[in-house]
Amino acid sequence: xxxxxxxxxxxxxxxxxxxxxxxxxxxxxxxxxxxxxxxxxxxxxxxxxxxxxxxxxxxxxxxxxxxxxxxxxxxxxxxxxxxxxxxxxxxxxxxxxxxxxxxxxxxxxxxxxxxxxxxxxxxxxxxxxxxxxxxxxxxxxxxxxxxxxxxxxxxxxxxxxxxxxxxxxxxxxxxxxxxxxxxxxxxxxxxxxxxxxxxxxxxxxxxxxxxxxxxxxxxxxxxxxxxxxxxxxxxxxxxxxxxxxxxxxxxxxxxxxxxxxxxxxxxxxxxxxxxxxxxxxxxxxxxxxxxxxxxxxxxxxxxxxxxxxxxxxxxxxxxxxxxxxxxxxxxxxxxxxxxxxxxxxxxxxxxxxxxxxxxxxxxxxxxxxxxxxxxxxxxxxxxxxxxxxxxxxxxxxxxxxxxxxxxxxxxxxxxxxxxxxxxxxxxxxxxxxxxxxxxxxxxxxxxxxxxxxxxxxxxxxxxxxxxxxxxxxxxxxxxxxxxxxxxxxxxxxxxxxxxxxxxxxxxxxxxxxxxxxxxxxxxxxxxxxxxxxxxxxxxxxxxxxxxxxxxxxxxxxxxxxxxxxxxxxxxxxxxxxxxxxxxxxxxxxxxxxxxxxxxxxxxxxxxxxxxxxxxxxxxxxxxxxxxxx
Numbered sequence: 001x002x003x004x005x006x007x008x009x010x011x012x013x014x015x016x017x018x019x020x021x022x023x024x025x026x027x028x029x030x031x032x033x034x035x036x037x038x039x040x041x042x043x044x045x046x047x048x049x050x051x052x053x054x055x056x057x058x059x060x061x062x063x064x065x066x067x068x069x070x071x072x073x074x075x076x077x078x079x080x081x082x083x084x085x086x087x088x089x090x091x092x093x094x095x096x097x098x099x100x101x102x103x104x105x106x107x108x109x110x111x112x113x114x115x116x117x118x119x120x121x122x123x124x125x126x127x128x129x130x131x132x133x134x135x136x137x138x139x140x141x142x143x144x145x146x147x148x149x150x151x152x153x154x155x156x157x158x159x160x161x162x163x164x165x166x167x168x169x170x171x172x173x174x175x176x177x178x179x180x181x182x183x184x185x186x187x188x189x190x191x192x193x194x195x196x197x198x199x200x201x202x203x204x205x206x207x208x209x210x211x212x213x214x215x216x217x218x219x220x221x222x223x224x225x226x227x228x229x230x231x232x233x234x235x236x237x238x239x240x241x242x243x244x245x246x247x248x249x250x251x252x253x254x255x256x257x258x259x260x261x262x263x264x265x266x267x268x269x270x271x272x273x274x275x276x277x278x279x280x281x282x283x284x285x286x287x288x289x290x291x292x293x294x295x296x297x298x299x300x301x302x303x304x305x306x307x308x309x310x311x312x313x314x315x316x317x318x319x320x321x322x323x324x325x326x327x328x329x330x331x332x333x334x335x336x337x338x339x340x341x342x343x344x345x346x347x348x349x350x351x352x353x354x355x356x357x358x359x360x361x362x363x364x365x366x367x368x369x370x371x372x373x374x375x376x377x378x379x380x381x382x383x384x385x386x387x388x389x390x391x392x393x394x395x396x397x398x399x400x401x402x403x404x405x406x407x408x409x410x411x412x413x414x415x416x417x418x419x420x421x422x423x424x425x426x427x428x429x430x431x432x433x434x435x436x437x438x439x440x441x442x443x444x445x446x447x448x449x450x451x452x453x454x455x456x457x458x459x460x461x462x463x464x465x466x467x468x469x470x471x472x473x474x475x476x477x478x479x480x481x482x483x484x485x486x487x488x489x490x491x492x493x494x495x496x497x498x499x500x501x502x503x504x505x506x507x508x509x510x511x512x513x514x515x516x517x518x519x520x521x522x523x524x525x526x527x528x529x530x531x532x533x534x535x536x537x538x539x540x541x542x543x544x545x546x547x548x549x550x551x552x553x554x555x556x557x558x559x560x561x562x563x564x565x566x567x568x569x570x571x572x573x574x575x576x577x578x579x580x581x582x583x584x585x586x587x588x589x590x591x592x593x594x595x596x597x598x599x600x601x602x603x604x605x606x607x608x609x610x611x612x613x614x615x616x617x618x619x620x621x622x623x624x625x626x627x628x629x
Contacts, residue, residue: 018085019078025098028069031311031331032099037061039094039104043079043087050076058091061307102337105330106308108277110322111291113611114300115345116275117338118253120316120331123246123265149197149206152233156203157190160228171267174296178289178385179263185225193229204233220288224262247273255318257309263289266299275300275320277329279309292385295611302329323348355614375620376605377613378431380585384419389613394430395423396607397491397538397585400473401437401445410447410469416476424486431487433515433538433583433607434477436463436470436504438493459494459519464503474507481512489513491538496522498529505533517585519543524567527574537575539568539603541586560588560597572602583607592619 026032028051040047040058047058051073056063058077069075075095079088094104164183168176192210193203200206211226247256248270256269261278276294280303294301300322312318312331319330319341330337378396379388384403388395403419404411424432439445440458450457451465463470474490481488492504495516505514516523516530519540523530531537545564568584575582581604588594590608595616598606608616 016084017078017080018088019076020088020092021074021076022092022095024069024071024073024075024095027071027073028064028067028075030065030307031313031316033061033064034106034307034311035099035101035104036091036094037064039091040087043083043090045079045081045084045087047087047091048078048080050078100332100334100337101330102333105328106304106311108302108304108308108322108327108329109280110301110327111288111303112276112294112299112301113322114275114298114320115323115341115348116253116255116300116318116320117342117345118255118272118274118318119250120257120277120312120314120318121247121250121254121273122312122314123256123258124260146198149200149203150194152203153190153193153197153206153229156207156229156232157186157193159232160225161186163228163232167264167267174385174387175267175293178292179221179224182221182225185221186228189222189225189229204230207233220262220290223260224264224289227262227264255320257312257318259306259309261288261290261301263293266290266293266297269299273299275302275318277302277304277309277312277318277320279304279306292383296387302327304329355618358614358618375599375617376583377617377620378433378583378605378607379427379610379613380607381423381610384422386610388426388610391617392427392430392610392613393605394427394487395432396583396605398423398432398434399438400435401439401448404437405445408446410472413472413476413479416473417479420477420480420488421483421486424480424483424488428485429487431489432480433489433491434480435491435493435517436460436473459517460492460500460504461494461496464500471507474504475509478508478510478512481510489515489536491515491517493517493540494519494523494543495530496520497526498533501530501533518571520547521567524571527571528578531575531578531580534580537571537580537582538607539571539582539584539586541568541584541588544568544586545588560594565597565601568598568603569601576602581605590616592616595619 028036037059049056049058049064049067049069051067051069054067056067058064077088077091077095079085079091161183164179164186168179171179189210192213193206196206196209197203200209207226207229247254247268250270250272252272254270254273256265256273256276257278258265258276259279261276266276276299278290278301291301300320302320302322316332317338319333319338321328321341321344330341333341376393378394379386379392380397380399381388381395382399382402398420400416400420404416420432420434437445437448438459439448440450440456440462448462448466448469450462454461454465457465463473477488477490480486490504490508490512492501492514495501495518501514501516508514513535515536515538516534517538517540518524518527518530520543524544527537541564544567545561548564548567549561572582582602583605584598584603585607589598589606590612592615595606595608596619599620606616606620
């Protein structure tokens, strides 16, 4: 490594520029280039790469890829500015080590928790967002007349419906019901495709034209339906069958890597597949039908940025650790790392089995009249078909905006009432806390637009700007509240003052409990007046931490900053002074240490993701509260 200063500092300060020449042990293709850029982007210094006369900013992936640096090429790295020497040493170590990813994992979002180790098996699908990619499926007959197109389309859709019915019949009832809406989707898509048959040159083109019309309605079931019809139009096997045959031939432990995860692809996976890394083109992520299936089957599922997914090559060793919502995966790590990862995975599985056994004992003891009530832990529910453990003390946070996120228009009163009633029935005798649509900010909904003069409006404020949507939802909750054995409650998101709660109450026709979600420092300061008019209080620690500490919701989710804990205590004390119970439903509640701290601060209940209920119940097994919750 060489260095050169600016020559003007008599004290012999650290050089402003350092340089090193290295031989590449691996070509700078997508994965190593991505690793290099990620590491360079973490450095304060500016880093430049030179290879065969071509230059690139080490923090820009496209420039690095354009170098076309091959294995054996000489690569010159130059760092300038603060910490230049230390920055360059880290990058040089990565290059000298052949881009082993032990210390540089990719990040993603866990849609299904777990750990997995295996070799990558790729499965690609056409992108519904791009008509050009759809037309990559060459038409069998170009220039066919409208009558011939319509006949082929009807035949393809009928075949797709038969394939789907056969799949539904072969699946367990809980999985089968996830596919039932696709039968209705096929019927509607057929009508759209037939409408284009009079203007397009082939049945394939008519289908593609129909595809471009459903972008605002897209879900993984819509994509699944198009895949079935395309397979039939091409004269191929049923959707999922070809994938199953291709994947079944892979040897050893495998990880599915895909740019498009559909429900049919997931249920086609052979037993050798123990995890999934996928791009989330649909934006549904955790609430997608494929994610629900993955959670039900215990398959770790990570949604990652497209560039990180594309950097994985066929047969690369992949390690997934999605044990918390924000998770990591490694591509081609060292043999030593893989061995340790397998040991961690085996330990994880053992602990999961032990927790399930202990949860069964806990559930049995809780049903005994002589048993003291354990600390209240309820479920955060984001999907209609989400599995809610029997040991859960009800639903503490029903994320209604996620239930209907894929809809192209606001859901009707009857549609909502049916969903709320069904979920309340599944926890009959226990609370079902229905949060009003919490949209805006990083959770936009097409049918809940913000006013032009206040584009950052969120939560209840946004609902007041869309009164038709709010009134329909309140009427739907009223309907569900009237069902037998239901304990439906309303939670108002992003409450700013007692007036927000008063306005909601005035729109209700029944005597239903209304709670306030405190998620900002301003609302925390108004806890006395808010609690006075509310039946219960919920604290959203993700947004509260974000607003207090100036970090994004993900980074602040598990913080135990002293100032945050002090505010939580003040909210609890203020609510208790008014005789109101307090629940915490942020990510902090789903962390064992965080949960214990919250109990110590006096909260009355926690609400966590379904997968965390058992471990949190066990972590708090010795904590007791009043039965009334």
